[in-house]
Amino acid sequence: xxxxxxxxxxxxxxxxxxxxxxxxxxxxxxxxxxxxxxxxxxxxxxxxxxxxxxxxxxxxxxxxxxxxxxxxxxxxxxxxxxxxxxxxxxxxxxxxxxxxxxxxxxxxxxxxxxxxxxxxxxxxxxxxxxxxxxxxxxxxxxxxxxxxxxxxxxxxxxxxxxxxxxxxxxxxxxxxxxxxxxxxxxxxxxxxxxxxxxxxxxxxxxxxxxxxxxxxxxxxxxxxxxxxxxxxxxxxxxxxxxxxxxxxxxxxxxxxxxxxxxxxxxxxxxxxxxxxxxxxxxxxxxxxxxxxxxxxxxxxxxxxxxxxxxxxxxxxxxxxxxxxxxxxxxxxxxxxxxxxxxxxxxxxxxxxxxxxxxxxxxxxxxxxxxxxxxxxxxxxxxxxxxxxxxxxxxxxxxxxxxxxxxxxxxxxxxxxxxxxxxxxxxxxxxxxxxxxxxxxxxxxxxxxxxxxxxxxxxxxxxxxxxxxxxxxxxxxxxxxxxxxxxxxxxxxxxxxxxxxxxxxxxxxxxxxxxxxxxxxxxxxxxxxxxxxxxxxxxxxxxxxxxxxxxxxxxxxxxxxxxxxxxxxxxxxxxxxxxxxxxxxxxxxxxxxxxxxxxxxxxxxxxxxxxxxxxxxxxxxxxxxxxxxxxx
Numbered sequence: 001x002x003x004x005x006x007x008x009x010x011x012x013x014x015x016x017x018x019x020x021x022x023x024x025x026x027x028x029x030x031x032x033x034x035x036x037x038x039x040x041x042x043x044x045x046x047x048x049x050x051x052x053x054x055x056x057x058x059x060x061x062x063x064x065x066x067x068x069x070x071x072x073x074x075x076x077x078x079x080x081x082x083x084x085x086x087x088x089x090x091x092x093x094x095x096x097x098x099x100x101x102x103x104x105x106x107x108x109x110x111x112x113x114x115x116x117x118x119x120x121x122x123x124x125x126x127x128x129x130x131x132x133x134x135x136x137x138x139x140x141x142x143x144x145x146x147x148x149x150x151x152x153x154x155x156x157x158x159x160x161x162x163x164x165x166x167x168x169x170x171x172x173x174x175x176x177x178x179x180x181x182x183x184x185x186x187x188x189x190x191x192x193x194x195x196x197x198x199x200x201x202x203x204x205x206x207x208x209x210x211x212x213x214x215x216x217x218x219x220x221x222x223x224x225x226x227x228x229x230x231x232x233x234x235x236x237x238x239x240x241x242x243x244x245x246x247x248x249x250x251x252x253x254x255x256x257x258x259x260x261x262x263x264x265x266x267x268x269x270x271x272x273x274x275x276x277x278x279x280x281x282x283x284x285x286x287x288x289x290x291x292x293x294x295x296x297x298x299x300x301x302x303x304x305x306x307x308x309x310x311x312x313x314x315x316x317x318x319x320x321x322x323x324x325x326x327x328x329x330x331x332x333x334x335x336x337x338x339x340x341x342x343x344x345x346x347x348x349x350x351x352x353x354x355x356x357x358x359x360x361x362x363x364x365x366x367x368x369x370x371x372x373x374x375x376x377x378x379x380x381x382x383x384x385x386x387x388x389x390x391x392x393x394x395x396x397x398x399x400x401x402x403x404x405x406x407x408x409x410x411x412x413x414x415x416x417x418x419x420x421x422x423x424x425x426x427x428x429x430x431x432x433x434x435x436x437x438x439x440x441x442x443x444x445x446x447x448x449x450x451x452x453x454x455x456x457x458x459x460x461x462x463x464x465x466x467x468x469x470x471x472x473x474x475x476x477x478x479x480x481x482x483x484x485x486x487x488x489x490x491x492x493x494x495x496x497x498x499x500x501x502x503x504x505x506x507x508x509x510x511x512x513x514x515x516x517x518x519x520x521x522x523x524x525x526x527x528x529x530x531x532x533x534x535x536x537x538x539x540x541x542x543x544x545x546x547x548x549x550x551x552x553x554x555x556x557x558x559x560x561x562x563x564x565x566x567x568x569x570x571x572x573x574x575x576x577x578x579x580x581x582x583x584x585x586x587x588x589x590x591x592x593x594x595x596x597x598x599x600x601x602x603x604x605x606x607x608x609x610x611x612x613x614x615x616x617x618x619x620x621x622x623x624x625x626x627x628x629x630x631x
Contacts, residue, residue: 036112038071045109049094049101061476071116078117078590083473085113086570092516092549122594128290128625129592132172134279134585137162139349143309144276148231149202151195155188167578168353172585177277189271193264206267207260217259221249225266233275234310235296245269279304283628290627295319301623302330305583306337306614308345327619334618338611339394347389354578355441355469357385359450365530366455373530380414381446381531383428388444398608399575400568403470404561405439407432417445419533436558437533442466442524443557445531452529459501460514463521470564472574475513498522498543519546523560572603576613583617595620
């Protein structure tokens with residue numbers, strides 16, 4: 001019997017190599033027939049149509065596709081290949097002057113990229129990203145002081161400017177703590193305490209309990225400082241820390257100082273504590289994997305994201321009860337906070353930075369070309385954009401209204417600037433629009449003005465803004481030796497802006513990028529450099545027409561809006577990317593793709609309501625979890 005078994009084993013061993021070879025052969029034959037196999041099909045297509053420009057020491061647009069030599073690397077460099085896929089789909093790549101793939105080849109390249117990018121498993125435990133300590137920026141500091149004292153002191157005006165990263169002033173790596181800023185914090189803390197002493201309302205708020213027959217002086221001081229520290233630190237104060245603060249009180253009282261004066265140094269110490277000035281999250285060193293965020297830290301993440309300020313009593317109470325981390329509770333709180341007037345901070349600080357609206361205050365149109373431009377008109381432009389966006393946030397209106405809305409916010413001066421009749425008085429109010437030339441951010445005077453030069457419109461800047469900020473497909477920066485637009489003029493000949501641009505982009509180093517952005521910019525050419533509508537320029541009719549790289553012709557702002565609404569998924573993705581960066585205070589990693597997918601699914605399911613993007617972020621793994629730092 002043993003002999004038979006041994007013989008059978010030998011036969012099996014002898015048969016296995018043949019079986020393995022047969023399987024390998026079948027697999028190779030299947031791969032050879034698979035048009036999406038990277039080595040046998042896709043690599044050759046990329047070699048023929050992409051690598052010539054996008055490889056080597058100086059790849060065009062600083063995009064080196066050849067370095068991603070296998071599907072795993074393609075999946076890791078998601079942003080680059082997502083853009084490549086979109087450009088292939090729209091026939092923007094290869095450029096028209098280059099040899100083109102057949103429709104079937106183009107279809108296969110797109111299908112391969114999509115298949116490769118879709119391999120990310122969003123159901124498994126994931127990396128929430130690198131943890132960080134985030135200093136309060138200037139807006140967050142002022143809002144925190146307001147919540148603590150009820151006073152709107154604006155002390156951050158005297159602070160050093162907040163550096164930005166990825167377009168936002170909420171990025172942890174950028175918000176360093178310099179020695180100069182430390183001194184500014186010390187000075188501001190003393191001024192806060194002085195202001196509280198001089199304001200009856202602030203004194204009642206801070207000194208909510210005073211010495212009495214039932215409450216001895218030191219006990220009253222303990223209760224005051226314990227509550228003040230709890231609000232300042234956004235979690236219950238450590239008893240040991242409170243005990244140290246009371247030592248300051250004891251020394252002041254021993255010197256003969258009155259009760260409230262003796263409390264002052266304790267309040268100052270709280271306001272210069274790292275626990276107030278930075279968001280330092282609780283670490284669990286015994287846990288090796290990602291773990292749920294501490295409930296108080298989660299409350300802070302949520303409130304600074306939506307309100308640019310500290311959590312209110314409702315959030316802190318839920319954190320104390322251990323309930324905030326439940327998804328249904330977290331969602332309910334996010335919806336409550338979006339409906340609160342304080343959510344205007346999200347419109348001003350997130351959308352305002354994403355769409356570059358903070359530039360309005362510093363833009364100076366040429367007074368000779370635009371003598372009617374006034375500071376009050378500038379203020380109205382700023383308020384139109386701010387109130388319009390705040391309404392979308394607070395009323396949970398469709399995200400698509402950022403691109404195209406049938407209303408806007410006007411007062412009489414701005415309505416007159418737009419040529420809209422029937423609006424009287426200085427107050428801003430919602431006004432229905434009779435046509436689609438206005439409505440949405442792109443056709444607001446604020447955006448049209450900041451995307452112009454002081455004396456004229458800037459077509460490439462407007463087109464680049466739409467490509468980058470709305471569609472998320474920014475062109476690469478121009479080479480350093482590209483000539484200025486004015487250098488393209490023919491000597492002694494008057495030329496329109498369109499004619500100069502056509503000469504400019506006839507140069508090989510300029511053509512590919514301008515072919516992508518100029519048509520978008522030309523569609524807004526009916527609007528002058530301060531956002532007024534015009535039908536004529538340079539003595540002739542305005543030409544607002546353009547042709548996209550895929551051959552689609554269009555003209556004017558209404559047809560531009562139609563194109564952008566057709567690409568609303570790209571817009572939602574762009575918004576979600578920027579929102580996640582803003583909320584997390586860091587750049588994105590490959591695994592954050594799961595959040596972006598969820599945002600798009602939620603948007604489609606909710607008729608593109610603004611809350612869909614917010615909830616995708618708030619309920620996401622990287623927002624609710626953290627890991628220990630790698631040292």
